[in-house]
Amino acid sequence: MSKRYFTVSLLMGSIKLNRLITLLKEDLKFLLSIALGIYLFLLFFQPIPFDQFDFNNRLLFAAGFVGIIFFFQVLIRGLLRSFLPLSRFSKDELLMFSYSGIFLITTLSSLAIAFYLRYVGSVTITFHLVFKVIFICLVLPVLSTIYDAFSSLKKRLEQEIQEKENMQKEIRHYQEGYQNQSIELISVHQADHLNVLVVDLLLLRSADNYVEIIYREGSKLKKKLIRNTLKAIEQQINSFSGFVRCHRTSIVNVFHIEKLNHEGNSYWLKMKNMDEPVPVSRQYLLKIKEVISVMG
Structure with missing residues (x-):
């Protein structure tokens, strides 16, 4: 011992x-x-x-x-x-x-x-x-x-x-497998729908009683209006974690964010392959910054 x-x-x-x-x-x-x-x-x-x-x-x-x-x-x-x-x-x-x-x-x-x-x-x-x-x-x-x-x-x-x-x-x-999945976006009365790959979906934007869907088809950028609320559409894409709300009127695909710009107290996103800026409200600013930081 x-x-x-x-x-x-x-x-x-x-x-x-x-x-x-x-x-x-x-x-x-x-x-x-x-x-x-x-x-x-x-x-x-x-x-x-x-x-x-x-x-x-x-x-x-x-x-x-x-x-x-x-x-x-x-x-x-x-x-x-x-x-x-x-x-x-x-x-x-x-x-x-x-x-x-x-x-x-x-x-x-x-x-x-x-x-x-x-x-x-x-x-x-x-x-x-x-x-x-x-x-x-x-x-x-x-x-x-x-x-x-x-x-x-x-x-x-x-x-x-x-x-x-x-x-x-x-x-x-994770992105390699995730973005090849398909999303089906359905109108309020199920009269209209759109099937699109996650990789091709850029932006969901409220437009009165409709939701404007901005997506890619090949090398072209397309838009489609579906009669529904943005909140209802957000529930349809809940299982896909790559989407984040940046404004009360807009939901973006985080993999298509190119840059966060600001001037004074105004912030907006520059999206890849899209000239139109997407507004960012102060309510969602911290979340957007965290997402950009993680995405590098």
Whole structure:
């Protein structure tokens, strides 16, 4: 039992260590670039007194200063991210986690640098100097937190783009079979009717006591009036999900929408192979935008 427990513990530790190494590799380039910026800042602006050193020792002393900040940043950041299940945290908990990480890294690195300055550099510790040390130590964890936020946002955006592409593929696949189905539109007394393929039907529009049907026949655009209400015709096409109302007078085939145009508060649709604009009321505007977004 103890041997099995030891083996499982060793395996879990190995997995976490590999995860830690992977995370460090992803962040190393960014962290090193920020550390180099801090190093150059120390050399050129000299916020820390380096007068007691010659040029070569000044370079080494500044490198040690930055090395302490870099060490605590990599250590604490890597350990927290590899051993804590961040995916289970809420947004508020993640925000608190980020602030706690900044505080922990800044505190430990500031204390370590204070001892480094006093016992390695023989620098007199003053309140003004401590303030500058804390400010410098804050730079790396704060920029790392901002970097994490942008990286998370980028991954989320890429995921949403991928989901949208997958949805568009499913729609195209569905469209191939869907648009070859036939629709029968019947007048109010069943005295007149029209059979048309979904792929050929562009627009249904109210016209007094009639419904104007705009459809394709071959390469030509045709119109037919059927005596009925638009509401009744809408019920006849309920089983076909490719139609959406854009105005109280109009229902369009979403696969024939080319573009949504607007001027001021007025919106209208440009339909494929049709010059006449189709009005869009504000009541149905959001739905039309969603449909266009999904259709790409």
